[in-house]
Amino acid sequence: MEDQKIKIEICCGTACYMLGAAELLRLENILPDQWKDSVDISAIPCLEACSSDNLGGAPFVKINGELMSNASVETVCEKIFEIMKTRGGH
Numbered sequence: 001m002e003d004q005k006i007k008i009e010i011c012c013g014t015a016c017y018m019l020g021a022a023e024l025l026r027l028e029n030i031l032p033d034q035w036k037d038s039v040d041i042s043a044i045p046c047l048e049a050c051s052s053d054n055l056g057g058a059p060f061v062k063i064n065g066e067l068m069s070n071a072s073v074e075t076v077c078e079k080i081f082e083i084m085k086t087r088g089g090h
Contacts, residue, residue, distance in 0.1 A: 005037075005038055005039060005040040006038055006039045006040065006063065006064060006080055006083050006084075007040050007042075007062070007063070007064050007065070008027065008039060008040065008041045008042070008061060008062075008063055008076065008080075009042055009044045009047065009061065009062040009063075010024045010025060010027075010041065010042070010043050010044065010059070010061050010071075011044055011046060011047040011049060011058075011059060011060040011061065011062075012025075012043045012044060012045060012046070013045065013046035013047070013048075013050070015050055015058045015059075016046075016047075016050070016058045016059035016060055017059070018058075019058040019059050020058070020059040020071065020072060021043075021058075021059040021061075021071075023072075023073060024059060024061060024071060024072075024073060024076065025043060026073070027041055027073060027076060027077075028041045030073065031077070031080075035080060035084070038084065039080060044062075047060050047062060047067070049067055049069070056070075057069030057070055058070075059071050061076055063076065063079050063080070063083075064083070
């Protein structure tokens with residue numbers, strides 16, 4: 001039985017895109033080969049996570065439904081690794 005893929009949703013709304021989501025979209029190309037079959041990455045037009053008082057949290061990413069603010073390639077990869085460790089794989 002195949003493990004459920006880790007679902008990565010990258011917000012590509014204007015604020016998130018300008019503040020780093022463009023770089024996050026490269027994740028699929030830079031992930032270690034052994035992770036690629038375990039991760040599903042998608043661009044979302046807007047996660048509606050920011051508001052006028054929360055723009056400082058952009059870019060936003062959802063990882064398995066959990067919202068991450070100030071996401072970077074490094075923090076998303078750390079979270080993927082953490083999930084992989086708890087699953088005992090890769």
